[in-house]
Amino acid sequence: QDSVYVPLFTYRTGPFAGSGTPIADGMHDYLRMLNERDGGIGGVKLVLEECETGYDTKKGVECYESVKGKNPVIVNPWSTGITLPLIPRASVDKIPILSMAYGLSASARGDIFPWVFNPPATYWDGMSMIVKYIGEKEGGLEKLKGKKIGFLHLDAAFGKEPIPLLQEMAKDIGFEVALYPVAAQDMQNQSSQWLSVRRDRPDYMIMWGWGSMNGAAVKEAVRSGYPMDKFYSIWWPGEDDARAGGAGAKGFKMLNWHAVGANFPAIQDIQKHVVDKGLSKAPKDKVGELLYNRGIYNSLLIAEGIATAQKITGKKVVTGEDVRRGMENIKLDPARLKALGLEGFTDQLVLSCSDHNGHRAAFMQEWDGTKWVKISNPIEPMTDRVRGQLEAAAKDYAEKNAGWPKRTEACDKAS
Amino acid sequence: MLYKILIEPFVFMGEAPDLLIQTLWEGLVSGVLYALIALGFVLIFKASGVFNFAQGIMVVFAALTLVGLYEKGVPAFLALILAAVTMLVLAVLVERIVLRPLVNQPDIILFMATFGLTYFLIGFGELIFGGNPKEMITDALFLPQGTTELDMLGGRVRLQHLDIAAAVIASIMIGLLAVFFSKTRIGRALRAVADSHKAALSVGISLNQIWVIVWFAAGIVALVAGIMWGARSGVSFSLQIIALKALPVLILGGFTSIPGAIIGGLIIGVGEKIGEFYWGPLVGGGVETWLAYVIALIFLLYRPQGLFGEKIIERI
Amino acid sequence: MRAPDNPVFAKGDVLLAVENVSLSFGGVKALTDVSFDIRKSEIRAIIGPNGAGKTSMLNCINGFYYPTEGRITFKGVKRPKMRPYEAARGGIARTFQNVALFKSMSTLDNIMAGRSIKMNSNFFWQLFRHGPAMREEVEHRRVVEEIIDFLEIQHIRKTPVGRLPYGLQKRVELGRALAMEPELLLLDEPMAGMNLEEKEDMSRFILEVNQQYGTTIALIEHDMGVVMDLSDRVVVLEYGRKIADGTPAEVKGDQRVIDAYLGVAH
Amino acid sequence: MLYREAGQFKTSYVADSAIFPLRQDRIGIGLIILAAYALAFIGNSFLLQAVMIPFLVFSLASIGLNILTGYTGLLSLGTGAFMGVGAYACYKLMTAFPEVNVIVWIFVSGFFSAAIGALFGLPSLRIKGFYLAVATLAAQFFLQWCFIRIPWLVNYNVSGALDAPLRTLFGIPIVGATATPQTRYLVVLTIVILLTWLASNLVHGRIGRMWIAIRDMDLAAELMGIRPLQTKLLAFAVSSYYCGVAGALLVFLWYGGAEYDVFNINQSFFILFMVIIGGLGSLIGSFFGAALIFILPIVLGIVLPAILSPFGISVGADVIEHLRFMIVGALIIFFLIVEPHGLARLWQIGKQKLLVWPFPY
Amino acid sequence: MTAAAQPVSAVETVLTVNNIEVVYDHVILVLKGVSLTVPKGGIVALLGANGAGKTTTLKAISNLLRAERGEVTKGSIEFNGERVDKLSPNELVRRGCIQVLEGRHCFGHLTIEENLLTGAFTRRDGNAAIRRDLEAIYEYFPRLKQRRTSMAGYTSGGEQQMCAIGRAMMSRPSMILLDEPSMGLAPQIVEEIFEIVRKLNATEGVSFLLAEQNTNMALKYATYGYILETGRVVMDGPAQMLRENEDVKEFYLGVSEGDRKSFRAVKSYKRRKRWLA
Numbered sequence A: 001q002d003s004v005y006v007p008l009f010t011y012r013t014g015p016f017a018g019s020g021t022p023i024a025d026g027m028h029d030y031l032r033m034l035n036e037r038d039g040g041i042g043g044v045k046l047v048l049e050e051c052e053t054g055y056d057t058k059k060g061v062e063c064y065e066s067v068k069g070k071n072p073v074i075v076n077p078w079s080t081g082i083t084l085p086l087i088p089r090a091s092v093d094k095i096p097i098l099s100m101a102y103g104l105s106a107s108a109r110g111d112i113f114p115w116v117f118n119p120p121a122t123y124w125d126g127m128s129m130i131v132k133y134i135g136e137k138e139g140g141l142e143k144l145k146g147k148k149i150g151f152l153h154l155d156a157a158f159g160k161e162p163i164p165l166l167q168e169m170a171k172d173i174g175f176e177v178a179l180y181p182v183a184a185q186d187m188q189n190q191s192s193q194w195l196s197v198r199r200d201r202p203d204y205m206i207m208w209g210w211g212s213m214n215g216a217a218v219k220e221a222v223r224s225g226y227p228m229d230k231f232y233s234i235w236w237p238g239e240d241d242a243r244a245g246g247a248g249a250k251g252f253k254m255l256n257w258h259a260v261g262a263n264f265p266a267i268q269d270i271q272k273h274v275v276d277k278g279l280s281k282a283p284k285d286k287v288g289e290l291l292y293n294r295g296i297y298n299s300l301l302i303a304e305g306i307a308t309a310q311k312i313t314g315k316k317v318v319t320g321e322d323v324r325r326g327m328e329n330i331k332l333d334p335a336r337l338k339a340l341g342l343e344g345f346t347d348q349l350v351l352s353c354s355d356h357n358g359h360r361a362a363f364m365q366e367w368d369g370t371k372w373v374k375i376s377n378p379i380e381p382m383t384d385r386v387r388g389q390l391e392a393a394a395k396d397y398a399e400k401n402a403g404w405p406k407r408t409e410a411c412d413k414a415s
Numbered sequence B: 001m002l003y004k005i006l007i008e009p010f011v012f013m014g015e016a017p018d019l020l021i022q023t024l025w026e027g028l029v030s031g032v033l034y035a036l037i038a039l040g041f042v043l044i045f046k047a048s049g050v051f052n053f054a055q056g057i058m059v060v061f062a063a064l065t066l067v068g069l070y071e072k073g074v075p076a077f078l079a080l081i082l083a084a085v086t087m088l089v090l091a092v093l094v095e096r097i098v099l100r101p102l103v104n105q106p107d108i109i110l111f112m113a114t115f116g117l118t119y120f121l122i123g124f125g126e127l128i129f130g131g132n133p134k135e136m137i138t139d140a141l142f143l144p145q146g147t148t149e150l151d152m153l154g155g156r157v158r159l160q161h162l163d164i165a166a167a168v169i170a171s172i173m174i175g176l177l178a179v180f181f182s183k184t185r186i187g188r189a190l191r192a193v194a195d196s197h198k199a200a201l202s203v204g205i206s207l208n209q210i211w212v213i214v215w216f217a218a219g220i221v222a223l224v225a226g227i228m229w230g231a232r233s234g235v236s237f238s239l240q241i242i243a244l245k246a247l248p249v250l251i252l253g254g255f256t257s258i259p260g261a262i263i264g265g266l267i268i269g270v271g272e273k274i275g276e277f278y279w280g281p282l283v284g285g286g287v288e289t290w291l292a293y294v295i296a297l298i299f300l301l302y303r304p305q306g307l308f309g310e311k312i313i314e315r316i
Numbered sequence C: 001m002r003a004p005d006n007p008v009f010a011k012g013d014v015l016l017a018v019e020n021v022s023l024s025f026g027g028v029k030a031l032t033d034v035s036f037d038i039r040k041s042e043i044r045a046i047i048g049p050n051g052a053g054k055t056s057m058l059n060c061i062n063g064f065y066y067p068t069e070g071r072i073t074f075k076g077v078k079r080p081k082m083r084p085y086e087a088a089r090g091g092i093a094r095t096f097q098n099v100a101l102f103k104s105m106s107t108l109d110n111i112m113a114g115r116s117i118k119m120n121s122n123f124f125w126q127l128f129r130h131g132p133a134m135r136e137e138v139e140h141r142r143v144v145e146e147i148i149d150f151l152e153i154q155h156i157r158k159t160p161v162g163r164l165p166y167g168l169q170k171r172v173e174l175g176r177a178l179a180m181e182p183e184l185l186l187l188d189e190p191m192a193g194m195n196l197e198e199k200e201d202m203s204r205f206i207l208e209v210n211q212q213y214g215t216t217i218a219l220i221e222h223d224m225g226v227v228m229d230l231s232d233r234v235v236v237l238e239y240g241r242k243i244a245d246g247t248p249a250e251v252k253g254d255q256r257v258i259d260a261y262l263g264v265a266h
Numbered sequence D: 001m002l003y004r005e006a007g008q009f010k011t012s013y014v015a016d017s018a019i020f021p022l023r024q025d026r027i028g029i030g031l032i033i034l035a036a037y038a039l040a041f042i043g044n045s046f047l048l049q050a051v052m053i054p055f056l057v058f059s060l061a062s063i064g065l066n067i068l069t070g071y072t073g074l075l076s077l078g079t080g081a082f083m084g085v086g087a088y089a090c091y092k093l094m095t096a097f098p099e100v101n102v103i104v105w106i107f108v109s110g111f112f113s114a115a116i117g118a119l120f121g122l123p124s125l126r127i128k129g130f131y132l133a134v135a136t137l138a139a140q141f142f143l144q145w146c147f148i149r150i151p152w153l154v155n156y157n158v159s160g161a162l163d164a165p166l167r168t169l170f171g172i173p174i175v176g177a178t179a180t181p182q183t184r185y186l187v188v189l190t191i192v193i194l195l196t197w198l199a200s201n202l203v204h205g206r207i208g209r210m211w212i213a214i215r216d217m218d219l220a221a222e223l224m225g226i227r228p229l230q231t232k233l234l235a236f237a238v239s240s241y242y243c244g245v246a247g248a249l250l251v252f253l254w255y256g257g258a259e260y261d262v263f264n265i266n267q268s269f270f271i272l273f274m275v276i277i278g279g280l281g282s283l284i285g286s287f288f289g290a291a292l293i294f295i296l297p298i299v300l301g302i303v304l305p306a307i308l309s310p311f312g313i314s315v316g317a318d319v320i321e322h323l324r325f326m327i328v329g330a331l332i333i334f335f336l337i338v339e340p341h342g343l344a345r346l347w348q349i350g351k352q353k354l355l356v357w358p359f360p361y
Numbered sequence E: 001m002t003a004a005a006q007p008v009s010a011v012e013t014v015l016t017v018n019n020i021e022v023v024y025d026h027v028i029l030v031l032k033g034v035s036l037t038v039p040k041g042g043i044v045a046l047l048g049a050n051g052a053g054k055t056t057t058l059k060a061i062s063n064l065l066r067a068e069r070g071e072v073t074k075g076s077i078e079f080n081g082e083r084v085d086k087l088s089p090n091e092l093v094r095r096g097c098i099q100v101l102e103g104r105h106c107f108g109h110l111t112i113e114e115n116l117l118t119g120a121f122t123r124r125d126g127n128a129a130i131r132r133d134l135e136a137i138y139e140y141f142p143r144l145k146q147r148r149t150s151m152a153g154y155t156s157g158g159e160q161q162m163c164a165i166g167r168a169m170m171s172r173p174s175m176i177l178l179d180e181p182s183m184g185l186a187p188q189i190v191e192e193i194f195e196i197v198r199k200l201n202a203t204e205g206v207s208f209l210l211a212e213q214n215t216n217m218a219l220k221y222a223t224y225g226y227i228l229e230t231g232r233v234v235m236d237g238p239a240q241m242l243r244e245n246e247d248v249k250e251f252y253l254g255v256s257e258g259d260r261k262s263f264r265a266v267k268s269y270k271r272r273k274r275w276l277a
């Protein structure tokens, strides 16, 4: 039987397993559901294989090398550390990389990084959305003048990436920024950061955290009595992280771009075809939780990439090269989502030859003590601000990597 | 610049004494928690000269066992006892399988063996309990949860009841251990074993028995540390990273001293909080990660064996 | 092995003078006001009951301890506080009461290590093990082989010394000290734990070194036979104080020495 | 009969103090080197890129640490950071002076970590044993902090990470996206062989003896005229040099781009364990250790599913990973029990048995 | 010298070593079939040159070999009629057999007194009895009493040796394996130690196996002796007999033609030992 090979890099082990496990389950279960329900995509079965990275760059690179020989149609590293070494290899090995809303922000530029995709938004987009939302709550961005925004972030490339943008906005708008870096080894021990928060009394807190840093931060915020409704996060905390704060965590807000919950036909199908048959590792009640659905979203993109590739090329069994084209032609509009049984699951996403990101809007959601509640309409990123950052970064990357290959891959007419 | 380094922080301390007190308190609390982890190291090091790399994972393992059992429906206090029993079993197994065949080997070899143990326990623990973080069963164990807010010095100082409980429990444990090890026959034997396996064997000290005792004691300490850390920041495998902080504590206090572990913990805890809070901003923060080691290093230059460590005997 | 040529010091001159040396550790007084001298090319024995301060005396001489009071003059120069390696470079070598060999190295390497101070090819040549480095290596190897032959330990040349029986370890240690071509050789109980035959061998080596190269030797030993036969002069310590000093015959007859140390007259 | 000492007489001290006095050993080494080069032409890209290159890089780092911990007896937990210094130095140098060949910069970058290593080695005069580890831990965390905090080190890259611009040797790309695993492997192999040879010269000469002397009995060494501080600092410098070069190789010839995070404390432990399990104070042990600690898990990852699947047990990647951890842990303990002095000693005993074969002793 | 007069075979034996072979590190064969017996209440000397295997024999008996990666590959060892090859050292000490290690292995970080007290680890007869014995040890070695609060690591070589011997005595053993007790001790003390050995032997019936280089002393106090050479027993017999053997006289006692020869007079030429021929 025809098949395409889809490796899934996962980390169900190691210090970040708490976030990695639900994501891995979501990713796996959606694709598995397609196999069980539809016999794959376009009549081609998906051969799924997990490779455990433990969020460790060394193992991630090893995973990549070990799957490379099996003609994978796409790779999703699920760690910025792993993504970075893979970026230069992708173009040589002709394997597209999907780093969904993480990785190298500059890779949104399809003309420079034809093989890398990071939809639906970059961290810069995310930061601009949060600031915008806060501004709106104050009654206009200019009202932020004179306010103080605290930025609690993992002290690594990931956490530091939005800082220049934040500072630029601070300068333009006139608010003040206080930085609170959290070292990876102190993720669970943030008392000094929160002491400083008490000293500086920022009006708002924004968090860029990962893994157990998020849960610990919520706890510390509660402990130190920071008003939770002023505490915002980028899109990585899950239910468990918010739950860690107990009742006090109520009001904690985060950015998200897809629905939470299992009330979608496709997810019901996952329940029916995968979870109920015991083909999933996820406990029943975790299906539909935030990070699980994040995994689904990731797989949705993979599946769409493959399906689109099949459509463009007319082939059934597609290659990495085809899927790259497929990804560049992804068009997830409401109609398509409805057809997939995911109506209202997420905002539309259209990628193109030059735009590998989409820079889609996200919405704000709030923890009500037991679950996430959507509290805003989609917030568009402040494109004008973000674009500058992006252009500069992409140019910088290409410049510094002298000899970085010019894009030779043709663009499809459709896009 | 000099003003910023030498004067401003102190001025600020004076201006906001409530924050100073809060900082000290937070420092003390983390110090106690570090000390709890360090204590486990000390016990084992004292008794066998083994630098137990696995102490961090033992903390996680103990806490996971407790929470895991509870989640399976075992009543909390029974789960606590079962977790302790698990640590006993672990101690016996470690003695049998790892330590006994490696008697009289250089320290670094035993250190390596505990690394093998760490690997094994990580794999085993995740296999059984899964990698997901779990919440410590604070309520079921009747650990206090609230906060006391003291209005003082023109400000407000917040004291978490959990932290107070941690400090009390840690002091009790340390007291008990100190008495046990200094006042009993076993205590002397322990120090003898740490000095020389060979000579200890020759006078008839049963290394096997001693090792089971101390590894079990270290397991219990790990369980307590696991409960306390777990209540503070959740139970997950990433907790083992924190165990690294026990290193400067140990080194500062001296590897063999129980009071050393405590005082070292407090100095490091307070030192790094004060450093981070008052001086950290000058360099963009995050100095906490290395400050502890630098503090320890400075102390060591004056006392190469740590504050309370046994004197390094140099005689020829 | 070459005899260290030192025109200034002829046989019989005072090579090392210990004047009013005291040493204490906290409350313990290891040495109290000890004075004696060691003359060029003599064998000087230091004896005394256990804990009398003999080893401490040697430690003072080669800089491992600093006397709390008093001074030590070596080759006519009053010694400032110096680190042990400076003393070693100044020509003082020693062996240790509890064998202090480099356990994992072979006999050959141990003795070669003893020649470290005589070797000076630079790092660069060492890296390539060529040119001066190799020449030096071979040249010193020759000297070391001479020492090995002299001490009759050819058969254990390549055995890691940790595995050797105690007696042979002591012999290797002597070899290592000889490799430094010292002017003053300090021997701390070189014959402890040896049987008669081995003691005889050891005595032979010591005498030969002394006679052939004129090396001055300070010797601590509990075997009275050895001390009486080998040494030119003997100093006796008890509780950190000097109680006698003189030729073996004189010392042997001294009542205080008999009471404190010998027990029965030998 | 193949492995016999008999009949091989040495007529000069030069021949006798050769590093491989036995003819069979020399032939063996020659064959291994030959095979290593041949591998470049027969191995597939997985073998070269995911197994051999990292194996060689870690072997080099292990040699570095072995010089410090194995030969000189100074425990260091800062290897990761010293590797990092090499990598960052190399990055700065090769981007600042792109016209100079990158190979030169790889070698030069080692000097930067040597200097930093020596600096953090200063406390070793007073502090010993596990206590000394704190000085190196301070280095580890402080340097790591610098890597994140000083954007100048990464030329203000937005990603905060090191990337690998294209660099060539004789017109063939060796660094950067287009460098093939084969050329990278050949470059790494050559560098590692060269540096191993130099290290072996050092440790078998006067300097090596001084290091071992300090390790075995530092007081006695000092009483024999060996200057402890100089000797220790030299060990720190040489060791860090090797680590630095290994770090540069790791980023530019293996990963091709990396975050500060690859130089974290786990990396330090990782290398330390290679050194211990391979054999403290043995260069060949460094290779054994790297093989066991790095390659074994990879092999297990491939072999385990293959073993389990015939029994109808199909387990997830995570369970494989757990089993892998458990097995590696158990094997480490097993090897230590069999031979605490590491694989190198096991190897030696094996050879010794071969010498007396067919008699047991 | 009352014990020496008794014929050994008539008494019951405490310790029997039967043809043991010892290998270190799996490859180094050190003992090649050593057998010996110690009668109850006897003092047996084990003599031999450096590296003959005396220490190894004692360690094989006390089961400390395993800690040095040595192994008894052949033969058996019986203590009080019971096979003890598989017992741990600690069980052996409980049964009354203790070894004094060669080379003064004291616990450097413990004080002299603490060192002595660790010797009583296996005892169950209460603190008072232990205190009493401690005083007795101090009486034997007054030097130790003076240094009781010093850390053993700082004491002199001889003090450490006394401490090691005293520590073993603290376990109230019925058999002591003494490895080179006289090493590094002043002549006076050596004599005292042997007197202690004799006293313990006579008054408390403690048996001794004594590895010694000081043949003179050893044969003066022992009842029976074994001579080891390169891992084999080459000669054994009652102490009296050994003392009169020509070779023993020449190589171990240093008396030829009735007179002690001077160490200055030694020639490098050596007569071959007869038993090697």
Ligand SMILES: Nc1ncnc2c1ncn2[C@@H]1O[C@H](COP(=O)(O)OP(=O)(O)OP(=O)(O)O)[C@@H](O)[C@H]1O
Residues within 6 Å of the ligand: B315, C025, C028, C029, C030, C048, C049, C050, C051, C052, C053, C054, C055, C056, C057, C097, E147, E150, E154, E155, E156, E157, E158, E159, E184
């Ligand atoms: N570093 C030290 N700290 C404390 N006390 C010490 C130290 N060094 C030596 N002593 C004490 O000084 C005294 C003399 O010791 P030393 O080793 O010089 O004796 P010795 O004459 O060599 O005896 P022996 O013949 O037994 O070796 C001893 O009582 C010893 O305990």
Ligand SMILES: Nc1ncnc2c1ncn2[C@@H]1O[C@H](COP(=O)(O)OP(=O)(O)OP(=O)(O)O)[C@@H](O)[C@H]1O
Residues within 6 Å of the ligand: C163, C164, C165, C166, C167, C168, C193, E024, E025, E028, E030, E048, E049, E050, E051, E052, E053, E054, E055, E056, E057, E068, E102, E213
């Ligand atoms: N741990 C070991 N590993 C390898 N060989 C050893 C070991 N211990 C001892 N040997 C070897 O065993 C032989 C016997 O040593 P042993 O220590 O028993 O001799 P001994 O008769 O006690 O000598 P001495 O009088 O010097 O104490 C020696 O040749 C020695 O090299």
Ligand SMILES: [Mg+2]
Residues within 6 Å of the ligand: C054, C055, C056, C097, E156, E157, E158
């Ligand atoms: Mg002495």
Ligand SMILES: [Mg+2]
Residues within 6 Å of the ligand: C166, E054, E055, E056, E102, E179
């Ligand atoms: Mg012996």
